[in-house]
Amino acid sequence: MIPAETIERLRNRFGEAITSAVTDGLHPHAAVRAEKWHDCAKVLRDELGFNFLRCISALDLGEGKLAMVYDLVAIGAILNHTLPDGRVSDLSQCKCEFAVRVEVDRANPHVPSVADVWPAADWHEREAYDMMGIVFDGHPDTVVDADGTHPRRILCPDDWAGYPLRKDYEYPKEYHGIPCMVETGSSINQNDRI
Amino acid sequence: MNDVTFQSKPDLLFDSDDGGDLRTEELLVNMGPQHPSTHGVLRIVLRTDGEMVLQVIPHIGYLHRCAEKIGENLQPYQYIPITDRLDYLSAMNNNHVFSLAVEKLAVIAVPERASFIRVIMAELNRIASHLVAWGCYGLDLGAFTPFLYGFREREMILDLFEMVCGARLTYSYITPGGVAYDLPDGWVDRCREFLDYFEPKINDYNELLSYNYIFIKRTAGVGVISAQDAIGYGLTGTCLRACGVKWDLRKCIPYDIYERFQFEVPIGLPPGSTFPVPSGQPTAKVPRDVVVGDSWTRYMLRVIEMYWSVAIIRQVLDQLPGGETKGKVPRNLKLPAGEVYLEGENPRGQLGFFVIGNGTAIPARVKVRGPCFCNLSILPLVCRRVLIADIPAIVGSIDVVMGEVDR
Incomplete structure (x- = not known):
């Protein structure tokens, strides 16, 4: 299935919720409204065969916008891997790549979790919260603290402050008494360097 | 309870x-x-x-070094050494995939000879990486000898790498536009010598470890993953293929020049069947207790893949053309506005780079999709109601490198 066909089927199904689409170029994708994303994900997996979630990238677009990019691939809609005679279905002929983009406001960065659609999303979404501060509603592994209900952090310690991959992130001066070196930028006097 | x-x-x-x-x-x-x-x-x-x-x-996260944040502050050729340190056992493959992503975004042509050298390096590194995985897996399960044998042969590959770029672990050899240096005199002959020496050793590995009675008892039927789960959790590489899914990017979405070479992709098979091996090699049968998707299969596919990497390198060496090894890349390469997501088949699975350019020399965003990160995420599902002694067998068979999980 070529990207244009996927986009057309999504448009027929979700209409206005598909806000924009890129059908050619290096990275064909469709932009979906956050509130419809979970339904859209189910359609992508069950009806269009995108059963493999390759990557979730969280982006800071600036101007008060964050975005999630979901890279998908279809690796064979039907799995007959346990044929009794030992044959294995050759899935290598089916290769369709597609991506979905979900943009949210930085002030209220809520995106529905798709960990129930693709279990791979579990850790990717934890990373997106950890690094970019995007909150996934309905995530299976959440904690409640001063920042509200959000996925558990995965790479940074649980008590880390801030979201390091945001463009306006300020490097901490210290962490539990451990001084943090800032090696780039003008914040350090050259004479202080070792 | x-x-x-x-x-x-x-x-x-x-x-x-x-x-x-x-x-x-x-x-x-x-x-x-x-x-x-x-x-x-x-x-x-x-x-x-x-x-x-x-x-x-x-x-996870003990080795987190902000590799993605660093990518937003460096030019692509400066970022190559950072990619070395993701999966530090397969640095050539990391360089390769990142270079391909940048070349696709900035539309850079790569000379023919450079592409061939890249495939040689990627496959040599695949063997080196699988040797570490093979040796360490034996070590995890109490067999010390494989570790020494594996490192003996890996040392020779590292010597070959040292000849081309001077480094033994973090090569930074493959760069956007080509490779850093041409092959030195006599390198091709040394590489052929190594392949002739190495190929029979794989049979020794099978005799030493793969078909060892205790080893099979420890790994067969342990940590079984279904194909459905493997795809759902985003497993790639040998972990996915062990479940019977024939999915190898070198075949399915061929990148660089892989479609020019003949090789087989081994997948998990039920007991009694034989893995595909190059002609002239002894057949590798699946023992009786093995289940598709278990730890033994994941381990064994790495051994079989070494045969096919040798076969690929032989073909590349036979067809190696002359000419330039560096394309024309400006010193301050401006990345055009746009985005690209590209994956390549690393020894441990699919390594992906999502690179966004904004018209300057420094990318607006570099996202790394580490194969080990996704492969490891299935651990809570697999390690339910298993014996404590099975945990090293399962973790070892997934073959994680934490540098890439934590980035």
């Missing part, structure tokens, strides 16, 4: 008030982050009941 079923006298164990010595208690055991069989700094919390593991909770 009740979700574990024992076959004998469940009332006596759990329900009577005076269980006495037979009463079991749950215990949280910390494995790692400095445990030898966690392959680096992986910490796993095991919820155990006696010898039975009820649940595992992996904790």
Whole structure:
């Protein structure tokens, strides 16, 4: 299935919720409204065969916008891997790549979790919260603290402050008494360097 | 506690008030982050009941070095050394995939000879990486000798790498536009010598470890993953293929020049069948207790892949053209506005780079999709109701490199 066909089927199904689409170029994708994303994900997996979630990238677009990019691939809609005679279905002929983009406001960065659609999303979404501060509603592994209900952090310690991959992130001066070196930028006097 | 079923006298164990010595208690055991069989700094919390593991909770991030943030501050050719340090056992492959992503975004042509050299390096590094995986897996399960044998042969590959770029672990050899240096005189002959020496050694590996009775007992049927789960959790590489899914990017979405070479992709097979091996090599049969998607299959596919990497390198060496090894890349390469997501088949699975350009020399965003990160995420699902002794067998068979999990 070529990207244009996927986009057309999504448009027929979700209409206005598909806000924009890129059908050619290096990275064909469709932009979906956050509130419809979970339904859209189910359609992508069950009806269009995108059963493999390759990557979730969280982006800071600036101007008060964050975005999630979901890279998908279809690796064979039907799995007959346990044929009794030992044959294995050759899935290598089916290769369709597609991506979905979900943009949210930085002030209220809520995106529905798709960990129930693709279990791979579990850790990717934890990373997106950890690094970019995007909150996934309905995530299976959440904690409640001063920042509200959000996925558990995965790479940074649980008590880390801030979201390091945001463009306006300020490097901490210290962490539990451990001084943090800032090696780039003008914040350090050259004479202080070792 | 009740979700574990024992076959004998469940009332006596759990329900009577005076269980006495037979009463079991749950215990949280910390494995790692400095445990030898966690392959680096992986910490796993095991919820155990006696010898039975009820649940595992992996904790990662001990080696987090902000590789993605660094990508937003460096030009692509400056970022190449950072990619070395993602999966430090397959640095050539990391360089390769990142270079391909940048070349696709900035539309850079690569000379023919450079593409051929890249494939040689990627496949040599695949062998080197699988040798470490092979040796360490033996070590995890109590066999010390494979580790020494594996490192003996890996040393020769590192010598070959040292000849071309001077480095033995972090090569930074493959760069956007080509490779850093041409092959030195005599390198092709040295490489052929190595292949002739190495190919029979793979048979030794099989005799030494793969078909060892104890080894099969420890790994066959342990940590079975279904194809459905493997695809759902985003497993790639040998972990996915062991489940019977024939999915190798070198074949399915060919990148660089892989479609020009003939090779087979081994996948998990039921007992009695034979893995595809190059002609002239002894057949590799699947032993009786093995289940598709278990630890033995994941391990064995790495051994079989070494045969095919040797076969690919032989073909590349035979067809190696002359000419330039560096394309024309400006010193301050401006990345055009746009985005690209590209994946390549690393020894451990699909490494992906999502690069966004904004018209300047520094990318607006570099996202790394580490194969080990996704492969490791299935651990809580697999390690349910297994013995504690099976945990190293399962973690080792997934073959994680924490540098890439934590980035």
